[in-house]
Amino acid sequence: MLPLLFACVDPTDSAEGDTAVDSDDVASTLPTEAPLAEVDVVVIGSGAGGLASAWAAREAGASVLIVERADTAGGATVNAGNYWAAGTTWQSAAGIEDSAALAISEWSGFTGGDGDSPVVKAFVEGSAGVLDWLAGLGAGFGISSSVAADTGSKPRFHQLSSEAGRPPVNVVAETLVGESWFLTTATELVLDGEAVAGVWVTDAAGAPGWIHAGAVVVATGGFTRNDAIVHAALPALQDQSTWIEAFPGMDGNGLALAAAAGATEQNMDHLGLYAHGVADARHGQPEVMVIVGLDSSMVVDATGARVTDERQFGSVAMGTRYLTEGPYYAIVDDVLWARINLQGRGFNYLGDPEAMTLTGAEYEALHPVLLGEDAETLGTALGIDGAGLAASLQRYNSDAAAGTDTEYAKPSSSFTPLGKAPLRGLPIVLGRSKSFGGLATDLDGAVIRADGSVIVGLYAAGEACGFLGDPAIGSGLNGSVTSAWWSGLLSGTSAASP
Ligand SMILES: Cc1cc2nc3c(=O)[nH]c(=O)nc-3n(C[C@H](O)[C@H](O)[C@H](O)COP(=O)(O)OP(=O)(O)OC[C@H]3O[C@@H](n4cnc5c(N)ncnc54)[C@H](O)[C@@H]3O)c2cc1C
Known part of the structure; x- marks a missing residue:
């Protein structure tokens, strides 16, 4: 030696x-x-x-x-x-x-x-x-x-x-x-x-x-x-x-x-690709805030069709799917919006960890969020198929009310109707995570x-x-x-x- x-x-x-x-x-x-x-x-x-x-x-x-x-x-x-x-x-x-x-x-x-x-x-x-x-x-x-x-x-x-x-x-x-x-x-x-x-x-x-x-x-x-x-x-x-x-x-x-x-x-x-976040309201592109509560939203593609059991958005597999099927949009009603958090990545908030997590209202005050009184108008605001979105939301809500996800078997803990206006649409971004x-x-x-x-x-x-x-x-x-x-x-x- x-x-x-x-x-x-x-x-x-x-x-x-x-x-x-x-x-x-x-x-x-x-x-x-x-x-x-x-x-x-x-x-x-x-x-x-x-x-x-x-x-x-x-x-x-x-x-x-x-x-x-x-x-x-x-x-x-x-x-x-x-x-x-x-x-x-x-x-x-x-x-x-x-x-x-x-x-x-x-x-x-x-x-x-x-x-x-x-x-x-x-x-x-x-x-x-x-x-x-x-x-x-x-x-x-x-x-x-x-x-x-x-x-x-x-x-x-x-x-x-x-x-x-x-x-x-x-x-x-x-x-x-x-x-x-x-x-x-x-x-x-x-x-x-x-x-x-x-x-x-x-x-x-x-x-x-x-x-x-x-x-x-x-x-x-x-x-x-x-x-x-x-x-x-x-x-x-x-x-x-x-x-x-x-x-x-x-x-x-x-x-x-x-x-x-x-x-x-x-x-x-x-690459570890994740489709679970939105633009960081404080830092902007390319930094990401993760949607905490995404599993309780309904996520659709540009045709307005629901994509999967929303719990899957924690996986690298959904990031890879985004490459060919994205972009995706998280649809949230006013009740869920009050429960959702947007969480920045720790390295961007070393000096101010308190600022890392935003409520929906705090996020909206810093960054534009698209709204619609119903699915059709939200679809138009998002630039996606409003009729497709309306059909998906109707099925989602009737399934959630009945307690069974007939499309993707999401469990009831994350599956409640999204009925209270206004509806919000969050364009999900594709975040590169690790190699x-x-x-x-x-x-x-x-x-x-x-x-x-x-x-x-x-x-x-x-x-x-x-x-x-x-x-x-x-x-x-x-x-x-x-x-x-x-x-x-x-x-x-x-x-x-x-
Ligand atoms: C916000 C966030 C949350 C995460 N959460 C998780 C999690 O919960 N679970 C999980 O498994 N992974 C998570 N990860 C990923 C995980 O942190 C990394 O994959 C892992 O730490 C990589 O370890 P590493 O030793 O390879 O690299 P690093 O920990 O990045 O260490 C590399 C070091 O090399 C130094 N360096 C680079 N080039 C040079 C050079 N030329 N000369 C001298 N020094 C150099 C860098 O400064 C750095 O300190 C997360 C990552 C982030 C950013």
């Missing part, structure tokens, strides 16, 4: 003119100036993937260093409240019978991916252990009793609980304070021949330097805010207006970093080339590799942050023992 030098090196020190590190190695293509630090494993990014990777590498005996371009740890991971896992102690305690074997058998059904894939098996079998590990460090979880979309047949959402413990990012990041450089941006991998041997970084002032490392883990998050990558991966999105629910840092820069070392990508056209594609990796989390060969010294974790580094994840799962932590533990362990 490389000697640990970084602890006594200031990243802002200029290294210009220093002697070459490997001057005896004639084959070396390393930079000639002295590195800012020399470690076994350098991890780019401090979200779930990066933190877990650094933690595991250090546990395996390696010296580690995290470089994080933000001024604090966590990335998008600080926003994630729902963790998917199967066969956990939380489920058992709540009387929920579940197992990894059951979840694996259902995998293709709720992700569209390959449940026979070894990486899927390893992740699902390890998912309960990820939560045990985080809880062991002081994180708190509770279990939701309801089955969420894209999670299989059992309640598998484990929600962060401030009563039970502290946020996962905090408990892991605290253990790595002395091994984390903030306001430090990775700009390019350092190659020694074909092997990755470190990374170039800039500090807050833009001053460059490089870190010599035995291995580099790319844990830079996803690419959903990068239009060029998104449109190349999913051309159908070019015809849609741009709406994004992903963390501001999701620019996909890790893909370009790794590509320079020969990395290949996989599953790029599988279920990215760098391709092998079963050890090592980044591979298009021919399947391993790039020595290069690993990936989290959304940078589409969570599992393999198309077997399919269209993805809700609560996938667990797999970001899982892939971090895997890549960190492997990177420490190449």
Whole structure:
């Protein structure tokens, strides 16, 4: 293993003119100036993937260093409240019978991916252990009793609980304070021949330097805010207006970093797309507010026809359907409008969390909402087929009054007549959420080339590799942050023992 030098090196020190590190190695293509630090494993990014990777590498005996371009740890991971896992102690305690074997058998059904894939098996079998590990460090979880979309047949959402413990990012990041450089941006991998041997970084002032490392883990998050990558991966999105629910840092820069070392990508056209929100009334396009209570509305397409059981709008599958069948419109009567909330995404409201959630009336005061005294006039206002909308609403209301959804079997808890004027129509936007594609990796989390060969010294974790580094994840799962932590533990362990 490389000697640990970084602890006594200031990243802002200029290294210009220093002697070459490997001057005896004639084959070396390393930079000639002295590195800012020399470690076994350098991890780019401090979200779930990066933190877990650094933690595991250090546990395996390696010296580690995290470089994080933000001024604090966590990335998008600080926003994630729902963790998917199967066969956990939380489920058992709540009387929920579940197992990894059951979840694996259902995998293709709720992700569209390959449940026979070894990486899927390893992740699902390890998912309960990820939560045990985080809880062991002081994180708190509770279990939701309801089955969420894209999670299989059992309640598998484990929600962060401030009563039970502290946020996962905090408990892991605290253990790595002395091994984390903030306001430090990775700009390019350092190659020694074909092997990755470190990374170039800039500090807050833009001053460059490089870190010599035995291995580099790319844990830079996803690419959903990068239009060029998104449109190349999913051309159908070019015809849609741009709406994004992903963390501001999701620019996909890790893909370009790794590509320079020969990395290949996989599953790029599988974006987590959601059709469950409207324009953020405070921030405007492309930011989104989620409609809390959408399941109790009636959602129609441009012909005025109802689309599905509205509870399905929590799933990635409905986002994908929107691409070919959208746009969709949520129809709400005056009673439901008084109960609905519009909820912004946490990263847009860090300075003012109180402003994040709006009632319908508050939303309407900030952003135009189309109204109609009846379905026909609302249809005209929305620019959709008013007669079709009137027919759908009549059937919806008579079914709801009778207590049976004859079209889509929505349960009565979300199914009440929408009769009180005025009616409102909310144009649902298509929000890009996360990337279920990215760098391709092998079963050890090592980044591979298009021919399947391993790039020595290069690993990936989290959304940078589409969570599992393999198309077997399919269209993805809700609560996938667990797999970001899982892939971090895997890549960190492997990177420490190449
Ligand atoms: C509002 C919101 C709610 C969400 N809710 C959930 C949920 O309930 N459940 C769920 O499973 N998922 C949820 N997600 C998605 C989830 O948060 C992410 O998929 C997950 O956190 C990704 O983890 P990561 O480690 O791959 O990336 P991140 O956590 O984003 O970490 C990547 C880090 O890399 C840093 N970085 C990037 N490039 C560089 C560079 N060149 N140099 C240095 N540092 C760099 C970034 O600053 C960032 O800190 C939510 C996301 C959002 C935005």
